[in-house]
Each structure stands twice: as C-alpha cells, then as structure tokens.
Amino acid sequence: MYQYLDRTAAELVPTDQLLLSSMRQWVASMRAGRCPCSVLGPVLQGQGLAEMLPDFNMAMLLLEREGLSQLRFKPPYAADIGDDEALLLSLHALARAGAQPCVNAVIEQIVKPEARLPLSVAVARIAVAFVR
Template identity: 40%
Template sequence: MYRFLDRPVASLAPGEQILLWSMRGWVTAMATRQCPARALGPFFERWRLADILPDFNMAMALLNCEGQERLHFCGQQCPQANDDEARLLAMFHAAAADDYRVLRPLVDLTLKPQAVPPFLAAIGQAADMLRRTPVPRAS
C-alpha cells in the first residue's frame, strides 16, 4: 500500500493510472447518479479494456455497499493517490501477482466478511485481465 501512497499520478505505471482514474470516475458517476459502467465504458473501450469493466464495476459496487467503512477518493485532478486509493491500488497489484499474503489482510480490513469471496473473484479477474493487456503510457 505504501508504495502508492502520496505518489504523483504521473509516476504510476500506465495500468495503475487507469485504475486510479477509473476508481475516481466510478465514484464521480455514482455521486452524479450516473451508471458507472455506462460512464466508464467508452474509456475502457478506448484502452481495449472493455472486458475488465464488469469485474471492476462489481468490485467497486461491493466496496460501496459492503465496505467496513466509507472510502474516500480524490477528484480526477488530484495530483497524487490518497490513503484509500493507495489501498485499492495495492489490492489490484497483489491480485495481479496472486499474492494473497498481501491481498487477504487488506480485503479483510476493507470489506464485510460476506463480501470477501465475490470481491476476491472480481478483483482477481479484473487484475488478471489488466495484467495481460498491454497498456501504452499516455503521451
């Protein structure tokens, strides 16, 4: 988690930047009463990541409805990742590496017990697809 905390967004790897932007976009869509999947769909399509959207959306919905506490996200223009954003980036990173030694304690602290299995499935699928999809660095 600490590897992402207070890091400038521009210093994150392309996939990490996409995840951070997507988390913030999902929260913004919910706050403005838009369907997050519909709001983020064109972005995911543009980056050839449309297959990730259902699992990403499920993970975010579980965090929203079944979280142990309310998570806080910055706006899109915020230049760095905050605590909760860093925690989620660490979860995605651990899921992509199949590192359940790191992932499981973070998930257990973040979600209610009944939400853990579907969250692990969703984040695992999304992280695996992101890991296998080449994402070019923005220019």
C-alpha cells in the same frame, strides 16, 4: 500501500493510472447520479479492457455497499493519491502479482465477511484482464 503514498498520479505506471482514474470516475459518476459503466465503458474499450468492466463495477459496488468504513476518493483529476486510493492500488497490484494470501488479508480489512469472496473474485478477474 506505501509505494503509492507521497506520489502523484502522473508518476504511476499506466496500469495504476488507469485503475486510479477509473476508481475516481466511478465514484464521481455515482455521486452525480450517472451510470458509472456508461462513463467507464468507452475508456476501457479504448484500452482493450472492456471485459474488465463488469468485474470492476462489481468490485466498486462491494466496496461502497459492503465496506467496513467509507472509503475516500479524490476528485477525478486530482494530482495526489489518497490513503484509501493507495490501499486499493496495492490490492490490485497484489492480485496482479498472484499474492492471494496478501489480497485476502487486505480484503478482510475493508469489507464485511459476506463480501470477501465476491470481491476477491472480482479483483482476481481484473488482474487477469491486465495480464492479457
């Protein structure tokens, strides 16, 4: 998590920039009463990651509805990275690195027990989409 704090979004590698932007856009869309998939679909399609959308949407829904606390996200074009955003970027980085025990440890801290397995599966599938 700490590798993302005190950095700007522009300093992130492209994968993390896309994840951060997607998380923020998802939250902004939900708050505005819009379908986040209709906003994110074209963006992910343009990056060759359209197959990631259902899993990304599921992960964000689980975080929103089954979270142990309300996660905070910056506005879509904010330069700095928030604490909760850094935590989620770390979660995805751990998944891409294949560090499943660490992924599980993070997930246990952020969602209710019944949401842990579905979130773990969604995060793993997102990681696979980026590896392709």
